[in-house]
Amino acid sequence: MQAEVEETLKRIQSHKGVMGTMVVNAEGIPIRTTLDNSTTVQYAGLLHQLTMKAKSTVRDIDPQNDLTFLRIRSKKHEIMVAPDKEYLLIVIQNPCE
């Protein structure tokens, strides 16, 4: 189980255009990252809050619904956040080469 997940994360990281991946826990503390510390901390803090807000919004509208993932596309790259029960997986990709 563990090896599979590790492999998946490795594949994601080595995928075309991916700039960095990180795993953040429920409190917004990064557990695992491929970027440098300051960037990681910044991303973790900000995206955690945003994800919580998005999740709250979705669930307020319909409590039986839940947030699957969050995509923020900007000029330079795209930030993808997949929330889990306890963790948050963040990937930053540059879709067009």
Place this chain on the structure above:
Amino acid sequence: MPHKQPPRKQSINTGRGARKRDEDSGTEVGEGADEWAQSKATVRPPDQLELTDAELKEEFTRILTANNPHAPQNIVRYSFKEGTYKFIGVVNQLAVHFSQVGNLIPKDSDEGRRQHYRDELAAGSQESTKVVISETEILEEEEEPKESEAEAETEAGSQIDMPAAEAAEKVTEEELMTPKQPKERKLTNQFNFSERASQTLNNPLRDRECQMEPPPRTNFSATANQWEIYDAYVEELEKQEKTKEKEKTKTPVAKKMGKMAMKKMTSMESQSDDITKVTQAAKIVERMVNQNTYDDVAQDFKYYEDAADEYRDQEGTLLPLWKFQNDKAKRLAVTALCWNPKYNDLFAVGHGSYDFMKQSRGMLLLYSMKNPSFPEYIFSSESGIMCLDMHVDHPYLVVVGHYDGNVAIYNLKKPHSQPSFRSSPKSGKHTDPVWQSELVHTDVIKLKVEGGTKDGLDGLQLHTVGCGTAFDFHKEIDYMFLVGTEEGKIYKCSKSYSSKFLDTYDAHNMAVDAVSWNPYHTKVFMSCSSDWTVKIWDHTIKTPMFIYDLNSAVGDVAWAPYSSTVFAAVTTNGKTHVFDLSINKYEAICNQPVVAKKKNKITHVQFNPIHPIIIVGDDRGHVTCLKLSPNLRKMPKEKKGQEVQKGPAVEIAKLDKLLNLVREVKTKT
């Protein structure tokens, strides 16, 4: 003797004895002086008794006694005992001249002693401590009673002198204050006493506190949203259900075991790395990343409709979408393809080798269109896979036939990579490659090379003259199925008749690669073979309805799920042919090379049940996904005003029309 006095007093008769004169002179000193100055003349008062000389010379004796002159001389009292008056002999002679109730107490009495003791204490304290202002009161009071007692004949006077002397000394010291004094005896003066109040000192207060360590505190904050409430309810419901289940299923002994297992589970979980919990999220993210990379492909898949089709006269194209490949299966040919009946984006690819000489391992890969870069499930086996099928009702069961004759069933729900069921020599496995297997309801029906078909469970054996290479079950008539052989014959068989065929068709000159019933029309089926032909049959007629020559060995043929007249065929020269009989009976409406290199042979083709795409597998281990252009998916045009008729009936009717045409032609010729 008051009656005698006045005359004696008034008489200034010097005739009486000298004694009388002394007495008189004693009392009348003032008059005596006057008398001496004046001449002596006797004056006789008018009421003086006239006595004779003899009477005058009479001597009266007087005796001074202690008797009370006023006391009665005879007292008589009545005695009740004797009933008479009795003389009382002794008469009280006491005369009280003056009585006053005083406040003097004898020194030796109890009260006196007490007072003396107290005095001494006070005196002692005065000596040892300093004087207080109130002390002056006492001193004053003492002085006053001292004055009042001045006439008394007690010895207390000397006592009072003592403290008085001390008090005189102490008066000078009265300025000195004392913080505390023993309780002073208040001497209240009866004559001149005034109460004077004074405030006592307030004791200074001192705080005494005790502080413990503050209990550990944490901040708790939560929001009460609608969804949080909903979550709580759901949790509660789950708990209740769990307890119900536990009560139903587990016995007391089993409960203990369960608890032990639970404990182990929890401890294990805490030890294991947290990263496993990210599995789901990681999967989603991988798909997202892929979607980004292959964004245009995804968009094409969903939305692209080749506009050029309008100009192409009834011809269509196949738009290549994704290409699925895996390093591990690189040198293995695609031997089987199957779409999952439930999840329309999931398909299974079986890898093996058609080369008789080179036989190696096999692989079963399941891909999802959402993630073209990596398969969802990977299973490897020792022997090459020749065929596979997925169960309709249980879409997680995949049955696989191997080159070595084994049949294995994989359960996708279970994480381990081993098949959950495997046929072994004991359970009657085949000794030759399993060419085709199909999951019909719960039976696994395998077709192996030689000998004949075998029903996995019932053990029916059907002996054929040659070897079976392909078979297909009828969609509606459960017991009927077709078998294609290596010699090119097709047999129609029934499950209930194990020894005889229902029908035989001389189909091809070479081995029949695939047979397939039409999904709509119950009578029509199709076959393809390495003799470059594809033939369409009506099972009641011995000769084929349509024959198509494709210039190359046909690897596979498949009916389209959306129309009864559309089918696709793949050839070993890398081309894919799509036919639509309702448009063009004699030619393919699409004829397109699909794989890059020319040496690549396409081995299988499958239509997706829902989406307008087909997957094509080649012998390099690649699977290509292609989108059918609109021309290939044409539906019969609706006339204005009429409802669009859809459904099997229409399709059947469509095909029937065609067949009838053909039959007419045939009967004519």
